Each structure stands twice: as C-alpha cells, then as structure tokens.
Amino acid sequence: MTTGQQMGVIGAGIMGVGIAYVFAAAGCQVTLVEPEPARAERALETVRVQAARALERGRLTSAQADGLPGRVRTIRSVGELPMETDLVVEAVPERPELKRRVLAQAGARRPVVLASNTSGLSIDGLAAPLRRPGDFLGLHFFNPVWRMPLVEIVRGTRTTEATLQRAREAAELMGKETVVVRDAPGFATSRLGVAIGLEAMRMLEEGVASAEDIDRAMELGYRHPMGPLRLSDLVGLDVRLDIARHLTKTYGPRFEPPGILLEKVAAAELGRKTGRGFYDWGGA
Template sequence: MAERVGVVGGGLMGSGIAYTVALKSDAVVSIMEVNDELLDRCRQRMGKLIQTGVQRGAITSEQAASLGDRIRYVTDLGALGPAEIVIEAVFEDVPVKQKVFQQLDQLYPPKTILASNTSGLSITAIASVASHPERVIGTHFFNPVPVMKLVELVCGDKTAAETVTFARQFCEGLGKEAVVARDRPGFITTRVGQAYMCEALRCLEEGVGTAEDIDKGIRLAYNFPMGPLQLLDLIGLDTELKIMESLTRDLGPRFDPGPIMRQMVADNRLGRKSGRGFFEYEAKPEKPVKP
C-alpha cells in the first residue's frame, strides 16, 4: 500500500478519492487545487466528509483527528511532495489533463505511478506528453467514492503490466474491486452508462414521459437504485455534457446529449452541485455520504 499519495484537483472526485485513501490506509495524502479559494472549498468538503463519518459512527474521533493530520492542502504541483502514486481528478478535458501530466512527469521519478480519474478520455492521449508513459494508467473511481465499490483500470497503449498490478493492489487496499478496460472511448462503464442516460434524455425530449416517470419507471422496472436523470444530477450535468460530447466525437451521434442538457448547463442547472437539475435539491439537504 502506498505511504504517500498525491491528488490533483480537489473537486467532487478528488475530495472523495483523498478522503477514501486517508480513511482506508495510513498514507499521507496531499491535495492540489488551482488557488486558495478552491482549496478552501476542498478543505470544507473534506471536513464535511469527516464530520459525517463521525456523526454516523463510521469513524471514531481519533480516526477523524488522524485523517485531519494526514491530509495536506497545496496550490502548487511542486508542493505535493514525494508519492508512490499521484491521482489526477481535474476537469474532463484532454489538454487540461495533458498539462498536468507533463508537469507530473517532470516532477516525479519514473517509479511513481501517474493515474487519471478520467471517465472516458484516452489514457494513451493523456500519457503521450509523458517521457515515461508506461507508468500512466486510468483509475476510474465512481461517485460517491467512499461508497462505490468499483474502480475501472484503463490501460493505455504503453501502460506497463507492473503499473496495472500496482494500481490493482492499491485499489484493492482501499476495499475496492477492479475491472480492467482497454483504452477505447468511454471504456466499459462510461460507454454503456452514457448510452442508457442519452436514451432517457431522448425520452424526456420527445415527451415519452415526465422526468419523474422516466426515473421511477426505470428504477422499478430494472431494480436500479436510482433513475438515469437522478444519476445525471448526481454526477453533474456539466461533467456529463463534456463526456457525451467527447463520445459523440469518437463514437457517433448516438451519444449526442441533445438540447435539454445543453440548455440546462447554460442555465447553471447542474444537478446536486448547483441545487437544481432534473430535480430540486435546495429544499431538502443533500443526504450525507456514508463512508
């Protein structure tokens, strides 16, 4: 298990990953955000995760104190410090991620594993800027990270077998289960999941059912824990829009999100994170995550 872990990007996923790593191991975890304001938001998110864990009896106050001591916050990649693995969770955009990997590749010795939490972008493309692409891999965690069991490991064209072994052991050490996917657009889970969510969007657009009935129908018909539109709200419509547009470019118009999603993102109706998406979240507070 790694003793020092870096996380780049302290948003929804970066915070969840950092929290889970600190909770499930003794590692020192450093998180990097682009400025003090966003770092502060990340610190607050992390505080909420820890507090919720204590309130629910999932972690003791000693564990909470240990987590607080072992999570560090920085605004400079160079200040992340030594690490056996650095996990990137920045915006879903190849050039943005490439810039991060170019810098990480220069900062870290070849034995440090560099992982991307991308939901569907090419690991080969992201790794192409690195002088050691063999240590680059996709570690696709799911939201909410403390709860979701799966990590999809994605092998780029040059990812080494040792990198896959390290990533698998690291994820299993966090109590996760791993599947391995080839580096094809959307991998396994995003490709199949987006097809399902796109079809729900088309049903809404064509007036086949209301948002409530589409979600209720799918939940009860297939025994899913939540409907496709609720899932879009949970993931975030801005993140989803980027994923669907990228899959449309790579795999064709069956992944086109359609006008409803675009308008909602333009109106800042992003789902839970903005309090309103297909459903309202302002009235009742967001249900806390059980670690």
C-alpha cells in the same frame, strides 16, 4: 501498496476531495493540489465533515475519524508535490489540454504510478507528453467516492503490468472493487452510463414520463441504485455533454446529445452543483 504511503491528488473539486478522503481513510498521507485557497479550505472542511459522518454511521472508529483529517494537506501547485510520491491521481476538469499539462508537471515529480480520473478521455492521448508512459493509467472513481465501491482501471497501450498491479493494490487498500478495461472511448462505464442517460433525456424531452418516473422505473425495475437523470445531475450535465460529444466523434449519432441537454447546459442548469438540472436541488 500499504498504509502510510504518500498519495497525491490534483484538483479539489467533488471527485478530487472524494479521492483524497478515501486515501486518508486507508491510512495514507495525502497531498491535495488546489491553487484556489477558498476551494482548498472547503476541501479540508469536507474531509472533516465526512469523517464525522462516517464515525456516526459506524464506518470509522473514533481514533480513525480523529486522525483522518490530519493526513490531508493542501498545496498550491503541482511543483510542490513530494518527489517520488507513490501514486498521483489527476482529477481536474475534463479538458484534454489542461489534463495533459497537469499530468506532464506531475510526471516530472517521478511518482511510482501516475493516474488520471478521466471518465472518457483517451489514456494514450493523455500519455503523449509523459516521459514514462508505462507508469500511467486511468483510475476512474465514481461519485460519491466514499460510498461507491468501484474503480475502473483503464490500461493504456504502454501501461506496464507492474503499474497495473500497483493500481489494483491501491484500489484494494481503499476497499474498492476493480474492473480493468482497455483504452477505448468511454471505457465501459461511461459508455454504458451515457447511453442510458441520453435515452432517458430523450424520453423526458418526448413527454414519455416525468423525470421522477423515468428514474423510478430504472431503480425499481432494474435495481439501479439511482435513476439516470438524477445520476446525470449528480455527475454534472456539462460533464455529460462533454462525454457525449466525445463519444459521438467515435461512435456516431447514437451518442448525439439531445436538445434538452444542450438547453440546460446553455442555461447553466448543470445539476446539483448549480442547484438545478433535471431536478431542483434547492441551491445545493
């Protein structure tokens, strides 16, 4: 894949905006699907702000920063995506029925490659309604997308070699490194990340240490760039809970969500997006 190609992103949440940004930064034309006008406008503003910050930090030239926002446009529905877009990435909430419906609509637009940004749902399960499952795979990005270097490529049982190669090329175009994993529950990153995160929550629940000290132990002792509790807040505690429940069904009680996670989600303390989780984010 090369610069100037047509990319589609479905969903203007945190991950969708980040994916749209890195495509645009790579010189691609991006169509971002978001039915809510206010959220669509916030997404475009985020792209503008992030381009300005990248310019300040020397990651973009003035010409690149000036041109980047103009390469992202928003539309209201999947049916408005350009036909035969080079790559479409679905980034809607982690609800299987919603994802399957959106992916089926996107697949009808005949993208060369269709991908889901799911962090743990089965790629084969999501591929069930697709006419061309060979063109489909998982592209699992990490938050914040503009900084995190990894894209986890998840290959379904019917994903073709050509699709896998195009996905690698797209990641390379965005300056990302890749790992390729088969379609197993939790893939590699979510399975490992959730296991560490849940154990950190149990330690906090048992009074082993404060959230800050648990995180510092992993950052300083194991060189993790961010501790597991702060990372859980960044990902979203509701997302963590959904993944934990999904993994419990497959792998058993070692992924059973602890009470502290259930309590925080029930109280709508979901992390940074609500202003409070394991940390106080000051209404961020």
